[in-house]
Amino acid sequence: MKRILVPIDFSESAMNALKHGIAIANKLDSDLRIIHVNTKMSAQVYLQKNAGLLVSENAEEWLSDIVYNCKKDYRVPGGTIDYKVREGNVFKEISNQAKYDDTTLIVMGTHGASGFEDKYIGSNAYRLVSASPAPVLAIRPERVWRGINKIVLPISNRKASRQKVPAVVGLAKLFDAKIFVVGVKEKGYNLLNSRVNVYVRQTVKFIEKNTKLSVESKILKQGDRAMVLLNFASSIDADVLATGIHHSGNPFDNLIKPFANQIINQSDCPVLAIPTKEMLSLSTNY
Helix, strand or coil, X not given: CCEEEEECCCCHHHHHHXXXXXXXXXXXXXXXXXXXXXXXXXXXXXXXXXXXXXXXXXXXXXXXXXXXXXCCCCCCCCCCEXXXXXXXXXXXXXXXXXXXXXXXXXXXECCCCCCHHHHHHCCHHHHHHHHCXXXXXXXXXCCCCCCCCEEEEEECCCHHHHHHHXXXXXXXXXXXXXXXXXXXXXXXXXHHHXXXXXXXXXXXXXHHHHCCCCEEXXXXXXXXXXXXXXXXXXXXXXXXXXXXXXXXXXXXXXXXXCHHHHXXXXXXXXXXXXXXXXXXXXXXXX
């Protein structure tokens, strides 16, 4: 059976992401696993609402309580909702668990950019996305679950950009969502812009040929790519904005290509970050 993994640090953001994870698991007919990596971070918000647990400092008791309370909303025949506690580096341990479980999707809460480090070095969500072997759905704490009806699928002039398509189509099929295939013009590069047009048309044709999903294409004017896409997603009240992420061993990679980090930090709607394989490129694909 497929499995959704939800990292929990007992924050309001993580608890909100758990609600999204349960709703998606119900649609996917998948198991759901909560993972907590022990750190010195406090769990004040969760414990304030569950005062009976204040007598314990055992994270497993808190997790057991969360699982018990979630079972009424988790409705997968034969499915399992459980938890796992790991020790070590948060992002590495979550990624290792996702790999070990052959996780289909990680659903996690994010707080967005909170300062210099998050904006220029990378938010916590971006750090996990950069290491994750599975797609990650990053969700802001104020985002209430309302289903998935509109997905923005950005396509660039790079071939790796289209590696996102199967994952986006799979998610859209679950919810019968409409896909907006979006290209962004690059200033002064007619050849690259022609390629964007071709790739957008090819993507639309692929979706129309292989699915019964509603699909619409849009070529947006040049500008800051991230802001252009964020504004478009906001204008159509999108439910998910997809982006590709290249795993790289270069420690300065995020300084060179801040696109995905900016999207994750600033998007009002959930961001689906999908691993792609163009390992040698120093440019940011979307």
